[in-house]
Amino acid sequence: MGVIIGMDPHKRSATIEVIDEVGRMVAVGRFGTDRAGYAELLAAGREHRDRVWAVEGCNGIGRHIAHRLVHDGETVLDVPAKLSAQVRVFATGNGRKTDPVDAHSVALAALYAPAEPGLRRVQVDGDLVVMGLLVDRRDELGRARTQTLNRLHRLLLELFPGGAKRFLSAPQARALIATTKPRDLAGKTRRRIVVELIGELEAIDRKIKTAEKDLAALVTDRGSTLMDLTGIGPTGAARLLADVGDIHRFRDKDRFASWNGTAPLDASSGNQQRHRLSRAGNRRINRTLHIMAVVQLRNPTPGRDFYRAKKAGGTPSLMAMRSLKRRLSNIVYARMVADQNRRDQNRATGPGGQRGNDSDSSATGSQPHTGTSDKPLPGPAINQRRTLAPAMS
Incomplete structure (x- = not known):
């Protein structure tokens, strides 16, 4: 008889509930995510021969433990948080959110998920993992650049009537600040901070350029023509x-x-x-x-x-x-x-x-064309009990 191991993951702990193919609880547990805790978690799961792990948020907080399970040869399904939340709302307990309740909801969501399109099986592709890390870093650099530029604009507005142009580059800002030399202490302090911010902006721009170069190489090496x-x-x-x-x-x-x-x-x-x-x-x-x-x-x-x-x-x-x-x-x-x-x-x-x-x-082609009308969301799939995947021992 197959089982589903529903998991509510956190950074330092993971709560699981094991249910059978008709939804009856078989076992529960809470484990750490350090080496010792993960070893205990894996051993507890492997007590059940035919098993499928259902982990909530494998693209977010659950990614670290989902990838470890896949690396160890386990079958892991990604359960979206919204899907498990819907199960929790209709369960007894007035939708209360606790770790055991969340693990139970995740397991049920995996058991009764529609057969089509179904839940995504987690697969670890090293190239895509690296690509995801770099693109996340590129997004962080973009947000840091926006924040630095906003601070720069605020100070330049106090140094120059009307402030600087909207789309300001680091060289333009450096050329602009070179035209003023305040004599009062407040003005000198503002100018010094502006020079520091320009240096930070230049450093971020260099990192963004490097990140985009690395990403372009990864995309090309994978054979993608999206660019x-x-x-x-x-x-x-x-x-x-x-x-x-x-x-x-x-x-x-x-x-x-x-x-x-x-x-x-x-x-x-x-x-x-x-x-x-x-x-x-x-x-x-x-x-x-x-x-x-x-x-x-x-x-x-x-x-x-x-x-x-x-x-x-x-x-x-x-x-x-x-x-x-x-x-x-x-x-x-x-x-x-x-x-x-x-x-x-x-x-x-x-x-x-x-x-x-x-x-x-x-x-x-790379461009849209005028043709038939847009299709809305595809119709709802027929809900039926999921057939458990074969065990991976």
């Missing part, structure tokens, strides 16, 4: 590859759009048929697609033509942008599928093997 699409640079391509993982886990472009939040939500009522913007989905990928859309609107691209055609037909600006992002989601999906198929074929044929056909990628 060929207008509006996707090294950071966007790396974010897509790291967060998506295996693109084939999405059955079609509609599932991918639902996952990244570009598929519209059905908001029809009676005879009124309409859709509204989705606030769900992976917001980091949604942001990547939004940046892609903005870049296309700023350049003479078919994407801009598509947007203008929507507006000319009476579509409001926000809805036209939503339609453009959905089209771009379809294009990104097709490109990633083509890249993955080519990568799989090259891996199968080995060095010197015949390369896969990239006609799907070239036929789809």
Whole structure:
């Protein structure tokens, strides 16, 4: 009889509950995440021969322990926090949130998750892990640059009437501060802090340049052509590859759009048929697609033509942008599928093997086109009990 081991992970502890195939509790436990605690956790799990681990938030707080389990040959499913929260709300206990309750909800969510599309099985790809770490670092550097630039603008406003230009680079700021030499103590202090901030800005810019160079090399070495699409640079391509993982886990472009939040939500009522913007989905990928859309609107691209055609037909600006992002989601999906198929074929044929056909990628192109109307979120899947994966001893 197979079991599911639901886990509520934290930085220094993990609470588990083991349930059988009909949802009855078999065992519970709380373990540390240090070496000794993890060894006890793994030993407790391996007492059950046919087992599947269900870990909440494998892209967040649960990633460290999920990857350790996969490394040790265990089968791990990623349970989204929103899914386990829904189970907890409908359980007895008035939705109270404790570690044992969370572990129970995670286990039940894995047991009764829809068979299609189902929960994602965690797989550790070393290249994607490195890519994810670097793109997270690039995002942190971007936020640090914005904060430093805001501080710089605030002080320059006190030194120069009207302040500095909006889009200010470090060399421009250094040239500007060289034109003033305050004589009062407050002015001298402001100028000194500005010089320090300019130095910090220059250091951050150097780190960003290095990070983007490293990301571009990783994306290219993986055989991805995402950077060929207008509006996707090294950071966007790396974010897509790291967060998506295996693109084939999405059955079609509609599932991918639902996952990244570009598929519209059905908001029809009676005879009124309409859709509204989705606030769900992976917001980091949604942001990547939004940046892609903005870049296309700023350049003479078919994407801009598509947007203008929507507006000319009476579509409001926000809805036209939503339609453009959905089209771009379809294009990104097709490109990633083509890249993955080519990568799989090259891996199968080995060095010197015949390369896969990239006609799907070239036929789809890098720009949207005006065609059929956008599809909303795919219909609900039929809920049924999950068939447990075979044990990995």
